Structure formats: structure tokens, C-alpha cells
Amino acid sequence: MRLSAQGFISPPGTPSFPIAVRGEGVYIFDKDGKAYLDGSSGAVVTALGHSHPRVLAAMRAQMENITFAYARIWESRPDEELVRRLAELCGGKFDSAYFLNGGSEATEAALKFARQLAIARGEPSRHKVISRMPSYHGATLGALGVTGDPVMEKLFGPMMVPMPKIPAPITYRTPEGFDADSYVDYCAEALEEAIRREGPETVLAFIVELVGGTSTGALVSPDRYYRRIREICDRHGVLLIHDEIMSGAGRCGKFLASHYFPGAAPDILTMGKGLGSGYAPISALVTSSALVDELRAIGGFAHGHTYVANPMGCAIGCAVLDELVQSDLVTQSAAAGVYLEDQLRAVQKRRRSLGDIRGRGLQLAIEIVADQDTRQSYPFELNAPARIEHLMMERGLAMLHRRTGGGQFGEWFMVCPPLISTREDVDRLVDIIDDALGAFERSIDGKAS
Ligand SMILES: Cc1ncc(COP(=O)(O)O)c(C=O)c1O
Known part of the structure; x- marks a missing residue:
């Protein structure tokens, strides 16, 4: 029997998935012509819906020009243009971006970027990345190490570098002895405690989804939680990474979720999903040129993939952002x-x-x-x-x-x-x-x- 994607991921006996043959706006049509409303935008991806004329035109135009130019040899116009647009939309210090091909790759890049910063700053003992339980930061082994999911830990634990976890402030059901407010505060203080327990000189970063994704079902916490986390990170010289792979690019009602919480901006943020809106795999590590310069001083970011900053993905990202702004x-x-x-x-x-x-x-x-x-x-x-x-x-x-x-x-x-x-x-x-x-x-x- 030949097995394609569903065959790999579904146990025997699972009913077959419908076959998607066409997409238009907010609808996907199956092989019999039945229309399905794309109620979760796939995995929270298709921000512009399907077959958007502006994006299709941008794809065609880019295809006619050039579809691939290796980023260790060439710069491309779409790469430069996408950095410019993102810098405008992210605002503040976020003037630099490194483009990858999916959320997990962006997480890996953020972890390695943070690690190299510690090296550049003469703090090689910093290597632990604290994250929350539950959380989701990606499926590759590094990203899985900072993902809080007991099932994945059981499966892949022996192959992962285990990283410290603190509880996510889920307040729909609070543990005995807490109400929603006291639990949020407890969860923020858990970061301070974890840093002290691990030894501040060993802690590199804290990674957090501001508006939760699938792991917490869109959990949002009060302002003071995010401000407190920023303060704790600052006090211990720990880098703050916002995982905006799902929440970024307008999904949560502002261009970034972090725009809801001024004063708590991260050092590094990651984006994916809506940035390419499903037209091509593209994700981004976004940060300040000041931090990139620290890495450049020690030889540059020692990380990359074949398809880093690929012109097709970047051209699509530009078209998506233009549509977000102009409409x-x-x-x-x-x-x-x-x-x-x-x-x-x-x-x-x-x-x-x-x-x-x-x-x-x-x-x-x-x-x-x-x-x-x-x-x-x-x-x-x-x-x-x-x-x-x-x-x-x-x-x-x-x-x-x-x-x-x-x-x-x-x-x-x-x-x-x-x-x-x-x-x-x-x-x-x-x-x-x-x-x-x-x-x-x-x-x-x-x-x-
Ligand atoms: C918050 C968050 N981070 C990271 C990822 C991983 O992204 P990808 O599946 O594109 O690798 C996801 C995917 O759902 C996500 O929601």
C-alpha cells in the first residue's frame, strides 16, 4: 500500500480526509465540489484566504524573474524589501530580519541566535532556555526541547536537550488555593524562581507565546504578567524571545501581539504562518541591528538552511504585507x-x-x-x-x-x-x-x- 501524508499521521481505521482541489477566498472545495469554510485558516495560516489575486500576481512576477538565489552568495530584492516592510510594521528597534521556511526553523534560529549572543558577550555558560508548560514552539528537536508537551516529551525525551519549564498561567481552571489573579502572579514569579534555581549564569533566554497557540488554546494574560517577565529577564541578563509565529502578521488584531504590551518588548521575535499566508513556507527571526552587529563582530550568525531568504517566499511575504496594509x-x-x-x-x-x-x-x-x-x-x-x-x-x-x-x-x-x-x-x-x-x-x- 502506498501511503501519503495522512497515511503517516493517522492510525488505521481513521476516515479518509477530504481531498482539497481548489481554494477561493475563505473556502476550500473538495473533489466533489463541496465547499468548506476555512474556520481555523488551516493551522492559523491562510490570513488572506485562498487564491488572492495580489499574491498570485506577485508569485507569477517573481517566477518570471528568479525563483532561487542562494543567500550565502546572493542578496535578492524581495529579501531587502521584506526586511524594510517588516521593520516599518514591527516598529521600534526591530529593523532586521532573517527569513526561514517555517515556524520550527524560526524557533531553532532564535535559540541559536541567542546562544551566539551569549558567546559574543563573553558568557558561554548561558545555554538554558526556559519555556512554559504547556507551550508549542515547533516540531524539530531543538524546538521540541523548549516545547511544553508531556506526550512529546515521553516520545522524544531521550533525544532532546531537556529545558526548564514553568507553568503557563492557565486561569480557566486554577490549582487549589489560587484564584485567577494570584495564579497569574505565581506563574510570573515562577520565572524568577526557575532562573535562581538553575543559576542565572546558565540561563540564556525565556521563550513565550503572548497569545497562546494550539497548546493553550489562545491563552492571553493580563499586561502585568508580560511586564513582570520582561523585568525578571532584564534583572538576570536573560534574553526574552516572543514566539509570534501564530500571533504575528495581524492575526491577533494588531500587527504583533507584543504591540498590546508596550514596555515588555522582546529582544528577539519569531514570525511564520500568516507571513506567507499559505502561499509559500516563510518565517522570520526579527531583531534589532544592534544585536545582529554583536554577532557580526564575532563572525556573523553561524546558522542557515539552503532556502534561507529565498526570493519566492520573500516576494510572497511582501505581497501579503502590502495587502494587510492597503486593505x-x-x-x-x-x-x-x-x-x-x-x-x-x-x-x-x-x-x-x-x-x-x-x-x-x-x-x-x-x-x-x-x-x-x-x-x-x-x-x-x-x-x-x-x-x-x-x-x-x-x-x-x-x-x-x-x-x-x-x-x-x-x-x-x-x-x-x-x-x-x-x-x-x-x-x-x-x-x-x-x-x-x-x-x-x-x-x-x-x-x-
Ligand atoms: C506558536 C508556534 N510556534 C511554533 C510553531 C511551529 O511552526 P511550524 O509548524 O510552521 O514549524 C507553531 C505551529 O503551530 C506555533 O503555533
């Missing part, structure tokens, strides 16, 4: 996010399985629970998210769900439609979620769906 999509999507959240709160009143709604802009998640009061998840064996996903697919909505750490942190769907979504698209998305949750609850009650 004012970040502002529009922020408003769409507020509207979507309001509509989901109305559904929550009707559907007992809709536990929590959280996130920023169009980076939202809905947590599925068996009981809104106790906030308990459904029994693991029931596989509620997969059943709900199936009901959504039947109704023409494709949605990404996640059970981090085998469900021990909860179960949720990422409600992250493309940034181009209109009010009608949002209404349709919410109607299908409502209808699918209703059908799911009736099936649990033993009635026909």
Missing part, C-alpha cells in the same frame, strides 16, 4: 474578532459544551467541556473534539482542534478564520459551530443528531 486588514480583523467573540458568547448560552472563549483578534479558541460549572472535560475515550470536528465537516466547516498533553490541559478548537472574513462569513462560521455543538450534545444525550 487595512489588521484593523478590520480586530473588529471581526470582537464580533466573532460576541457571537460565540451568545452560542455559549445555548450550548452547555461550550466552556471557555478566549484569545485576541482573530486568534480565538473555544474550549469544549462536559459541564460549564465544573469546567470538566469529557472523558478522554469519548474523543469529543474529533466527534464535533466530524459534525462540523459534514456541515461545511473545517476546524482545527487540539488536546494538549493528551487532554490534561483541556480540549479546544482554534476559531481563527482568515483575516479577510466578512461579517457574513463570521455569521456562517458561528451558525455551523452552534449547529454542530447542538448535534453533538443531542448525540451525548442519546438522541439522534
Whole structure:
């Protein structure tokens, strides 16, 4: 039997995925012509939707010029242009960017960039990167080392460099003895404690998602958490890395999630996903030229891949950013996010399985629970998210769900439609979620769906 991607990732007996043959705007069409609303933008990627004319034109134009120029021999116009646009949109000290091909590569690059900075500063003992449990920073072994996921740790632990973890301030369910506020403060202080425990002279960096991705289901914390973390890092000479691979490029209602928290800016940030909007794999390590210069003084950044800063990816990134700016999509999507959240709160009143709604802009998640009061998840064996996903697919909505750490942190769907979504698209998305949750609850009650 020949196996393609689904064959590798799904156990036997899993129903076949529909075959995607065409995409247009917020819809993907299968081989039978059935339309599916792209409710999570794939894995929170397709910010501009599918077949966007501006991006397709940019791709064609770049193809006619040049499709590859190796970055250790050539500079390319799209690379220079994308740095210029990103510097304008990121603002402040963020005037330099190194382009890679996916989020995991950007995480690896950020870790190695931080390490080389420590070497450049004469602090070679700094090598530990603290991160949160749960968290997600990528699938390659270095990125997995800073990812907080007990299931992955069990599988790949012996092959990874284990890195210290502190708890992510998940406040939907707090441990005994805490309320939401005291738990957030406890989690911030956990960074201070971890640095002291590990030995400040060994700690290189702290990496954090400001608006959580799939690992926490769009967790957002109060301002003071991010400010405190910045203070703690500063006090110990620890670099702060913001993983904006999902939240960046307008997804969360501002160009960067860190723009919500002025005064807590990182030293290094990473972007991916929406930057290429699914038209080509492209991601970025973004930082200040002052830090890059420190590395240049010791011979430059000793890291790269064949496709670093490739002209096709960079040309696509430029077209995506131009569209975001010229169609004012970040502002529009922020408003769409507020509207979507309001509509989901109305559904929550009707559907007992809709536990929590959280996130920023169009980076939202809905947590599925068996009981809104106790906030308990459904029994693991029931596989509620997969059943709900199936009901959504039947109704023409494709949605990404996640059970981090085998469900021990909860179960949720990422409600992250493309940034181009209109009010009608949002209404349709919410109607299908409502209808699918209703059908799911009736099936649990033993009635026909
Ligand atoms: C916050 C975050 N960091 C890193 C990654 C890894 O990105 P990729 O899957 O493109 O390697 C992801 C992917 O979901 C992510 O959400």
C-alpha cells in the first residue's frame, strides 16, 4: 500500500480526509465540489484566504524573474524589501530580519541566535532556555526541547536537550488555593524562581507565546504578567524571545501581539504562518541591528538552511504585507474578532459544551467541556473534539482542534478564520459551530443528531 501524508499521521481505521482541489477566498472545495469554510485558516495560516489575486500576481512576477538565489552568495530584492516592510510594521528597534521556511526553523534560529549572543558577550555558560508548560514552539528537536508537551516529551525525551519549564498561567481552571489573579502572579514569579534555581549564569533566554497557540488554546494574560517577565529577564541578563509565529502578521488584531504590551518588548521575535499566508513556507527571526552587529563582530550568525531568504517566499511575504496594509486588514480583523467573540458568547448560552472563549483578534479558541460549572472535560475515550470536528465537516466547516498533553490541559478548537472574513462569513462560521455543538450534545444525550 502506498501511503501519503495522512497515511503517516493517522492510525488505521481513521476516515479518509477530504481531498482539497481548489481554494477561493475563505473556502476550500473538495473533489466533489463541496465547499468548506476555512474556520481555523488551516493551522492559523491562510490570513488572506485562498487564491488572492495580489499574491498570485506577485508569485507569477517573481517566477518570471528568479525563483532561487542562494543567500550565502546572493542578496535578492524581495529579501531587502521584506526586511524594510517588516521593520516599518514591527516598529521600534526591530529593523532586521532573517527569513526561514517555517515556524520550527524560526524557533531553532532564535535559540541559536541567542546562544551566539551569549558567546559574543563573553558568557558561554548561558545555554538554558526556559519555556512554559504547556507551550508549542515547533516540531524539530531543538524546538521540541523548549516545547511544553508531556506526550512529546515521553516520545522524544531521550533525544532532546531537556529545558526548564514553568507553568503557563492557565486561569480557566486554577490549582487549589489560587484564584485567577494570584495564579497569574505565581506563574510570573515562577520565572524568577526557575532562573535562581538553575543559576542565572546558565540561563540564556525565556521563550513565550503572548497569545497562546494550539497548546493553550489562545491563552492571553493580563499586561502585568508580560511586564513582570520582561523585568525578571532584564534583572538576570536573560534574553526574552516572543514566539509570534501564530500571533504575528495581524492575526491577533494588531500587527504583533507584543504591540498590546508596550514596555515588555522582546529582544528577539519569531514570525511564520500568516507571513506567507499559505502561499509559500516563510518565517522570520526579527531583531534589532544592534544585536545582529554583536554577532557580526564575532563572525556573523553561524546558522542557515539552503532556502534561507529565498526570493519566492520573500516576494510572497511582501505581497501579503502590502495587502494587510492597503486593505487595512489588521484593523478590520480586530473588529471581526470582537464580533466573532460576541457571537460565540451568545452560542455559549445555548450550548452547555461550550466552556471557555478566549484569545485576541482573530486568534480565538473555544474550549469544549462536559459541564460549564465544573469546567470538566469529557472523558478522554469519548474523543469529543474529533466527534464535533466530524459534525462540523459534514456541515461545511473545517476546524482545527487540539488536546494538549493528551487532554490534561483541556480540549479546544482554534476559531481563527482568515483575516479577510466578512461579517457574513463570521455569521456562517458561528451558525455551523452552534449547529454542530447542538448535534453533538443531542448525540451525548442519546438522541439522534
Ligand atoms: C506558536 C508556534 N510556534 C511554533 C510553531 C511551529 O511552526 P511550524 O509548524 O510552521 O514549524 C507553531 C505551529 O503551530 C506555533 O503555533
